[in-house]
Amino acid sequence: MTDALLTVEDLTISFPSDNGPVPVVKSISLTVAREIVAVVGESGSGKSLTGRAIMGLLPCRAHVRASRMLFEGIDLQTLGPAGWNGLRGSGMGLILQDPKFSLNPAHRVGRQVEEALLLHTKLSARERKQRALDMLARVGLPDPERVYASYPAALSGGMGQRVMIAAMLINRPMLIIADEPTSALDRGLQDQVLTLLRSLTEEFGMGLLLISHDLQQVSRYADRVIVMRQGEIVERLPASELAQAQTAYTRGLWAARPSFATYGTRLPVFEDSGRPS
Amino acid sequence: MQKAVLRSLPEPHNSRQPRWRELSLLGPLSKWLMSFAMTLLGLALVTFAMTRLSPIDPALQMVGDHASQSTYQAARLELGLDQPLPVQFLRYLQQAVSGNFGQSISTGQPVASDIARTFPATLELATAAIIIGSLIGLTLGIAAAMRQGGLIDAIARFVSLFGYSVPIFWLGLLMLLLFYARLHWAPGPGRLDVMFQYTVKPVTGFALIDTWMSGKAGAFRDALAHLALPAIVLAFHALAGISRLTRASILSELGQEYVLTARAKGASLSRVVFVHILPNIAGTLLTVIALAYASLLEGAVLTETVFAWPGIGRYLTTAMFSGDMPAILGATLVVGSCFVLLNALTDVAVARIHKGQAR
């Protein structure tokens, strides 16, 4: 929580429409230090777009404006294509939801895990392979040699997400953005993967921006929580104080978690949210 | 929640891999052979029906109008025309399989040797055209996708629209008019200058290879010059489809999540396209190129007439005008088999590409 890795001030993202530009993220500010910051909110609240804006990976239709976007002293708003390519994969990484779609089906796992090393270091092929095997073992995959040589189609969802984590962390980035990294996994695996992410974040001294819609789950792993609704930040508080959240919206999110207790009953729907979650 | 339950596979175990890979290989191959054989059989049946439905009497054509009744009967007997139709069909099949299509009425040669002479010319032209067409088509499609909305994209759009809408024979005539009649850049019709036609020994039937092997640089250059214009016209037609499809499939892949992952690792746009996307769309591109190749073989009938290219297309046209039934049947069967074979080979190649990634 000391000095910030990432500082975002007044970030606004809008898309053009027939009635002029429509803002979908509205003037939000956040900082991430070497800690885990969770961003939660209902579907469509702008969590993913915020994460992608930080990585410079928004679709070109999107219009981004901010009064400040700094990453380790680098002004992200002045970066050109080459600058971004140098930063992604070495300074920051992105973990997506479902490894079935986010891993390249035509490349072997080893090649995908090594790619960041190939792009950002001068390591030899042998050194790269050794680092990749170490990393695969580090994320808890049994038999790294076999995983290294297989195609993604041969992996289960949990294994795939571990491979994804290995590929993003291999070059020791400072910041990881994980966009719903466990939504495609089943319950038992979700906690395994989140625990792994937390321990690696601590071990590597990284910052982690953990995007999720499951407030209860994420609160067990995050240091701080940022709650978003309709493109705005409605609440920010330490994870330990979530149970005493101020806004009705946050308390609603807290209760909206599907569980066996709520199974078969209707989940709470927020009035005037316009979008059932 | 529903989704999560469905996905609950045991973690370190890989349950999606088929256990009996060796056995499962046998299935597709035999299925493929079956459909290949069935298609050829169908083709033979159609060509056979053509002979029986056409007003041309093969026996009469063989002996001529002025032959006596007994000569005519003898010819009918020799051709087996007195037999019931199924027997005739079997006989026809047997002859076709052994490469015996009878004698051409107009050339007086066995149809098989006519085909052996003309088919390499067609194959040479179509192959040259597909090589040029896919090289340019892929390059144009890739460049257009990477600079979507830019100048190259506009050029590619224009070129492919033009290639789609302009008939091949018309473009051929136009090019001949310009490069042959006006500018005198291109040599005349045919595959080789008369000067070389009798000095270069036809070994393979491919003019480029034969002249190359003969060691005569002038002859090789002449063969190349003859090939250039028709090959470019055909290539133009092929690259229209190839470039459009390349562009469209790259653009649709660019929106995929694995591309986002690659970009998040610091891959540049060109690395994403060449290293990440192309292997994923290789099967699609291969299919399109093979289809274009097949349609070039098929379209040879028109181009070869325009360019007086002595290939199987022109042979077929000539045979049709003179009602030369054995020649029509033989040529149709050969072109048809090539078509089927090409499609089948493409299927196998595409299946191989996909199988590699499923491991």
Ligand SMILES: Nc1ncnc2c1ncn2[C@@H]1O[C@H](COP(=O)(O)OP(=O)(O)OP(=O)(O)O)[C@@H](O)[C@H]1O
């Ligand atoms: N390419 C786009 N064009 C126009 N609008 C878009 C585009 N991408 C996203 N949006 C809009 O921006 C809003 C925020 O999208 P975003 O993907 O950030 O939501 P999210 O919080 O990640 O939701 P989810 O939990 O469903 O992933 C949505 O209302 C969406 O409709």
Ligand SMILES: [Mg+2]
């Ligand atoms: Mg999202």
